[in-house]
Amino acid sequence: MALQHYNKESFDKSLSEGKLMMVDFWANWCGPCRMLGPVIEQLASQYEGKAEVGKVDVDEQGELAMRYGVMSIPTVIFFKNGKEIDRKVGVMPAGAFTQVLDQNL
């Protein structure tokens, strides 16, 4: 249950709590997104209790994707204190994500 699957309500709730979040915008039709999936899941367990790791399906949650101007997937956006602090577009090695998380713990 470490990995969150956000809808608009649950996403906004986490955002308003100001926690450190790493959010993967993805869709099932996107091969690179599915490839990144297991990495995101692993990071969700690895950072459990320290950061909230979750996914937003841009097909189901188009409004969230539009709000953050997601124009290419996968896009991973980091939030802290309710604000975007960084984003990574495209497939990246796990280290690119852990670096941002570790700097903001």
Next chain:
Amino acid sequence: MTYDLIVLGSGPAGLSAAVTARGRNKSVLVIGNRWQDSPLARAERIDNYLGMPGLTGVEMLEAFQRHAQEMGVEMVTGKVLSIMEWEGFHLTVGSQIYQGSALILAPGVVRQAKFPGEEQYLGRGVSYCATCDGMLYRNKPVAVVGRSKDAPHEAAYLKSIGCQVVYVAPKRPEELAEDIPFIQAAKLAVKGEQTVTALEADGADIPVNGVFILREAVAPGDLLPGLTFQDGAIQVDRSMATSVPGVFAAGDVTGAPLQVSKAVGEGLIAALSACEYLDRRGAN
């Protein structure tokens, strides 16, 4: 699907590597464009391949293909969109994912030069993957920069999901659907503010939100950011090892001379090195 070795490229270097690795009993997947689209297929006559002068490029490629198939090499036709290092290597081709423990890069000569603005707006309007990102541009104007055989097909896909597509290329491809507007232009630049606002084509701005740049292959440096290059070629040592552990390279991608026998020889070395890497890894 998991393989011992994945080879990018179905030309002489890639197939030589694949045949060699099969000879060492490794499972091998070759991912490449149709062999008919290889630059070698256009060669009318090859006279410097030892012992068999006078073959056409097509005859040579057919023989190489047949050999690889007889050796049990598996093949997939398509373009590798992304590579991820994680428990070996994961690769995506369209919406399919393949996994391999070692990798040989043998894609041939891949144009590395980018259009002005392309890098800057990548992910902010510039995309290399119509299947991935098309849905995010529904009802919006997009340009398809067609530089590959399958680009007209991708343009039709984008149109079918509701994008307003303009196709831009130096020459109208025969396969392009008649209801997709075509603009003939060779000199291109991506323009924008926060995100893409236009594609400049031979001096005239086409207002668009998205630019899909579709080339025959994604450049190896974009697929694997850890690779080092020298004079535009992937840097390798005598064992054809690149700067990324577990990744080897062979053929035109490592530089001149761009000759079949050089590619075949390098493919063999790369495969032997990859097998050694796999055996060492398996032993640990």
